[in-house]
Amino acid sequence: MIVKDNVEHLIGRELTEKETRTIDWLNTWEASTSSTIAHLINAAYINGRLMQKERNKE
Known part of the structure; x- marks a missing residue:
């Protein structure tokens, strides 16, 4: 089941x-x-956070 509150938390908006x-x-x-x-939604969020951290190191 996809929990709407969790998705909103991950995308940072309603x-x-x-x-x-x-x-x-x-x-x-x-x-x-x-x-x-x-x-998949959660994995995309985690991957995006990791990519952002890598860009910030540069």
Whole structure:
């Protein structure tokens, strides 16, 4: 399941109405599918933070 509050925390803002509807729709999928998407969102966030740290070292 994709938790909207968690996504908002990761992106640093509130979700738009369209984004909220999309997450609600994704959460109707099988749990393993929506969990995979949630994992990808989190992995992208972590990767972005790591890339930012690397750029700051330069």
